[in-house]
Amino acid sequence: MRIDVVSIFPDYLAPLELSLIGKARQDGLLELNVHDLRDFTTDRHRTVDDTPYGGGAGMVMKPEPWAQSLAAVAADRPAEAAKPVLIVPSPAGERFTQATAHELAEEDRLVFACGRYEGIDERVMEWAAGHFTVRPVSLGDYVLNGGEVAVLAMVEAIGRLLPGVVGNPESLVEESHSDGLLEYPVYTKPSNWRDREVPAVLLSGNHGKIAQWRRHEQYRRTAERRPDLLEAFDAAKLPRADRTAFADLGYDVVDGYLVRRADAGGDSG
Numbered sequence: 001m002r003i004d005v006v007s008i009f010p011d012y013l014a015p016l017e018l019s020l021i022g023k024a025r026q027d028g029l030l031e032l033n034v035h036d037l038r039d040f041t042t043d044r045h046r047t048v049d050d051t052p053y054g055g056g057a058g059m060v061m062k063p064e065p066w067a068q069s070l071a072a073v074a075a076d077r078p079a080e081a082a083k084p085v086l087i088v089p090s091p092a093g094e095r096f097t098q099a100t101a102h103e104l105a106e107e108d109r110l111v112f113a114c115g116r117y118e119g120i121d122e123r124v125m126e127w128a129a130g131h132f133t134v135r136p137v138s139l140g141d142y143v144l145n146g147g148e149v150a151v152l153a154m155v156e157a158i159g160r161l162l163p164g165v166v167g168n169p170e171s172l173v174e175e176s177h178s179d180g181l182l183e184y185p186v187y188t189k190p191s192n193w194r195d196r197e198v199p200a201v202l203l204s205g206n207h208g209k210i211a212q213w214r215r216h217e218q219y220r221r222t223a224e225r226r227p228d229l230l231e232a233f234d235a236a237k238l239p240r241a242d243r244t245a246f247a248d249l250g251y252d253v254v255d256g257y258l259v260r261r262a263d264a265g266g267d268s269g
């Protein structure tokens, strides 16, 4: 996969030289280029922002440096290649999820446009649709100062799904959100630490029991911390023991979906 990032703070992306993503770059699994938006300005001050039409606080990123930079990135591809995906981090975009990460990990080329100030002149996104598949994407319902932090998070989430990046691909299968649930709690040695015991089942060597305990812990944790995730959970084929586990948490299976019983206690009721 090839990734291009355009930003006025290229140094912000330096952590992408570290750890698994850095190694993936060294191993040639991921090509990542960072471009300075100011290199595509034409005035002495390398200006990238101006006041907003209609008035109001803050500054808006000027369209021309963006068009110049994105055109340069778009031009750098074989004529027959598909349009790259242009991801525009924005709190007003679609929510970035593990499903988005999987979808984007299938692409050959991604381009990220890091906004600053009040964002990028909207016409850039209209113009860019001629060269890219444009996707405004939000990291969550809060406002960051710029798109760089969002890009660090997205590139890490996408990059670790590329074949060969994570040593043991099994670890990707059992993670939080891979099956619509949060991951079970994990423990390592020693088995007794500061008078706290590791759950006995994990020391039993009984793989069936361990798998069931982990699944039930996923249910418990998700019900406690993210009950919203259970609304979409496909419960149609749950074995009896799992239905019982959900019943203990206050959920019944109705038409293949989990429904919280009206008489169930706790915060998520």
Ligand code: SAM
Residues within 6 Å of the ligand: 088, 089, 090, 091, 092, 113, 114, 115, 116, 117, 118, 119, 120, 137, 138, 139, 140, 141, 142, 143, 144, 145, 146, 147, 148, 150
């Ligand atoms: N005025 C914009 C709004 O309310 O939608 C917020 C602009 S924010 C201060 C500057 C830049 O930070 C945005 O252009 C975007 O690139 C980035 N940003 C802020 N919050 C983000 C989020 N939740 N997800 C992704 N990018 C975000």
